[in-house]
Amino acid sequence: MNSKLMNLKILLPFQVFAEKKDVSRIVAETRNGSFGLLPHRLDCVAALEPGILTCETEAEGEVYVAVDEGVLIKTGQDVLVSVRNAIVGTDLSRLREAVKKEFLTLDEKEQNMRSVMAKLESGLIRRLAEFQNG
Numbered sequence: 790m791n792s793k794l795m796n797l798k799i800l801l802p803f804q805v806f807a808e809k810k811d812v813s814r815i816v817a818e819t820r821n822g823s824f825g826l827l828p829h830r831l832d833c834v835a836a837l838e839p840g841i842l843t844c845e846t847e848a849e850g851e852v853y854v855a856v857d858e859g860v861l862i863k864t865g866q867d868v869l870v871s872v873r874n875a876i877v878g879t880d881l882s883r884l885r886e887a888v889k890k891e892f893l894t895l896d897e898k899e900q901n902m903r904s905v906m907a908k909l910e911s912g913l914i915r916r917l918a919e920f921q922n923g
Contacts, residue, residue, distance in 0.1 A: 795828050795863075797844050799854065800871045807854065807877065809844055815868060816843040817861055826863055835861045837872065839892035841884055852877070855884040857892040 797809040815826040818840030826833075842854045859872030874892065878884045 793828050793866075794846075795826070795866050795868050797868045797870065799842075799856070799875055800869065801875060802873065806872075806875045809846055809849075809852065811846050811848070812844050812868070813847065814845045817856075817870070818842070826868060828866060830863065832864050833861075834863075837861055837870070839888050841881065841888065842870065853879065853881060853884055855888045855892070 794810075795812040795815065797807070797812045797815060799806040799808075813828070816823055817826070817835065818838050819835050820838055823840075824835065837856060837859045839857050840855070842856045843851055844854075845851050855876040855878065856870065857873040857875065859870060862869045862871075876884065876887050876891070878887070
């Protein structure tokens with residue numbers, strides 16, 4: 790094992806999705822665009838957007854993983870990616886389609902749900918205030 794390479798661990802809420810050793814580079818997507826990690830980069834934290842995470846190892850070459858929103862943390866040679874959902878694949882166009890279909894539509898559903906919950910909460914607060922004043 791080459792100690793100058795990175796160790797990547799991708800976590801989902803209830804399981805370890807993937808562990809890769811001897812990773813030479815990682816490319817991830819944030820709100821500000823894509824950025825790359827090399828083994829000697831300084832430690833960092835980044836909020837990830839739904840997109841394609843790419844990592845490269847000598848044994849497997851480039852590996853593509855569609856990831857939902859989450860966070861990436863690099864400390865030393867260890868890179869931890871914690872996301873809500875992930876899909877591994879080799880066809881980039883299919884993975885891009887999966888990101889659009891699975892992860893971005895989920896965000897729209899979640900926004901609608903939050904809107905409904907906000908309306909319910911405001912209605913409840915209004916009725917409690919009427920009850921208290923009446």
